[in-house]
Amino acid sequence: MRLIHRSPRAANAVRTVSPSGELFVASVVMCMILAAFGDAVDPTVFGELGLEYAIFDLGGEFSVLAMRHWDLLQLLLAGSVLATGIMVLRIVVGAFYQPLEPAPPQGVEKVPIKL
Amino acid sequence: MDIDFFSAGFLSALLAIVLIDLVLAGDNALIIGLVARNLPKESQNKVIFWGTFGAIAIRAFMAIIVVYILAVPGFMLVGGLALVWIARKLLTPEGGNEESHLAKPATTFAGAVRTIVIADAVMGVDNVLAIGGAAHGSVLLIVLGLAISVPIIVWGSKLVIKLVDRYPSVILLGGAVLAWTAYTMIIREPFLAAWFEAHPATKLVVAVLIFSISLAPWYSERLSPQLKPLVVLLPALLLWMLAFEVAASAWKVQVDYLLATTEGEYILEGLRWIGWVPLAALFLWVREQFLLRNRRAARDTR
Numbered sequence: 044m045r046l047i048h049r050s051p052r053a054a055n056a057v058r059t060v061s062p063s064g065e066l067f068v069a070s071v072v073m074c075m076i077l078a079a080f081g082d083a084v085d086p087t088v089f090g091e092l093g094l095e096y097a098i099f100d101l102g103g104e105f106s107v108l109a110m111r112h113w114d115l116l117q118l119l120l121a122g123s124v125l126a127t128g129i130m131v132l133r134i135v136v137g138a139f140y141q142p143l144e145p146a147p148p149q150g151v152e153k154v155p156i157k158l
Numbered sequence: 159m160d161i162d163f164f165s166a167g168f169l170s171a172l173l174a175i176v177l178i179d180l181v182l183a184g185d186n187a188l189i190i191g192l193v194a195r196n197l198p199k200e201s202q203n204k205v206i207f208w209g210t211f212g213a214i215a216i217r218a219f220m221a222i223i224v225v226y227i228l229a230v231p232g233f234m235l236v237g238g239l240a241l242v243w244i245a246r247k248l249l250t251p252e253g254g255n256e257e258s259h260l261a262k263p264a265t266t267f268a269g270a271v272r273t274i275v276i277a278d279a280v281m282g283v284d285n286v287l288a289i290g291g292a293a294h295g296s297v298l299l300i301v302l303g304l305a306i307s308v309p310i311i312v313w314g315s316k317l318v319i320k321l322v323d324r325y326p327s328v329i330l331l332g333g334a335v336l337a338w339t340a341y342t343m344i345i346r347e348p349f350l351a352a353w354f355e356a357h358p359a360t361k362l363v364v365a366v367l368i369f370s371i372s373l374a375p376w377y378s379e380r381l382s383p384q385l386k387p388l389v390v391l392l393p394a395l396l397l398w399m400l401a402f403e404v405a406a407s408a409w410k411v412q413v414d415y416l417l418a419t420t421e422g423e424y425i426l427e428g429l430r431w432i433g434w435v436p437l438a439a440l441f442l443w444v445r446e447q448f449l450l451r452n453r454r455a456a457r458d459t460r
Contacts, residue, residue: 045184046318047322048178049185050322052326054252056326056330057379061331068331072369079366082358082362083362083363114167115173117170119173142217
């Protein structure tokens with residue numbers, strides 16, 4: 044028996060996790076996958092394509108390439124920054140735009156979206 | 159791995175070891191309590207001390223042995239695959255409170271200490287494998303990691319329980335770190351390192367494959383019933399793509415359409431990109447039939 048299984052909340056972490064905690068871990072996982080993506084890009088591509096690649100690249104690939112050597116601490120930091128950014132964006136967007144609500148499935152409205 | 163104190167790499171590996179130790183720690187207090195409950199009061203304190211000491215010693219010894227075993231070609235891959243399963247099991251929700259079948263009440267002092275040490279060794283196999291992988295071959299990191307986490311687990315188990323109870327996301331983070339460790343172990347495998355260098359794009363496929371299998375209990379909880387088959391289809395599709403890349407290397411066939419020249423190579427390329435569609439459709443149809451049959455059986459029994 045694991046120590047964490049003494050807590051019912053921890054034993055069912057996938058169900059009991061808070062939305063913010065989940066967003067943080069999901070952001071860390073995204074950063075880990077991006078780092079693996081940077082690891083998967085062949086650096087010789089830059090040598091072959093040179094300036095043309097640099098001009099048409101949006102900067103994304105360069106950032107991802109830098110992530111290939113990142114360690115866990117850096118991934119955790121990047122994940123927390125990403126999670127904070129998403130949270131702020133949700134709050135700001137939520138203040139200006141009303142989210143759409145689906146109409147009840149048995150409702151009589153023709154358009155199944157209520158504004 | 160070069161040990162550079164307080165570098166990001168060193169601290170990251172240490173953090174990974176401590177986190178893995180915390181989330182995969184066995185419940186030593188429960189084991190000791192179960193084993194020592196039939197002993198006289200005066201022997202119980204001695205059993206607690208020597209049982210804890212023996213458990214720590216065997217854990218450190220196993221972790222150091224694992225570092226050397228992982229250096230043997232082939233074991234890094236096996237260890238990485240085992241970690242994928244361990245991460246998946248960690249995230250799978252538990253049903254009820256089960257008592258460890260390893261801990262039987264002992265009647266003698268030596269028997270009690272032996273039972274505690276064996277139970278800890280059996281429970282800690284996954285733990286030492288994970289920290290062996292996260293330590294990147296450094297014995298110093300393992301010793302430091304154990305020196306930090308073992309006292310926390312032994313004397314601060316209530317604190318650990320409070321922490322994971324307040325923040326269950328620590329368990330999810332532990333699962334993600336285990337999956338990341340599994341990925342780094344698999345791509346460091348000496349048998350495969352040259353192949354990964356020659357096929358760098360497959361590293362990304364392997365990473366997504368590992369995360370999609372390890373974290374499946376988490377994301378499947380968030381999927382609607384119609385999307386649940388994705389838990390099987392996504393890893394299966396990645397395995398399909400990977401299998402073609404491996405086959406291309408093993409049998410020297412061309413699977414890249416830009417380099418294909420013969421009709422056979424074009425057919426192979428078509429099979430690679432479209433061939434999985436009928437298999438996925440067959441899987442969905444069989445699954446649907448099973449669900450319908452189960453629903454019908456449930457209705458009939460009512």
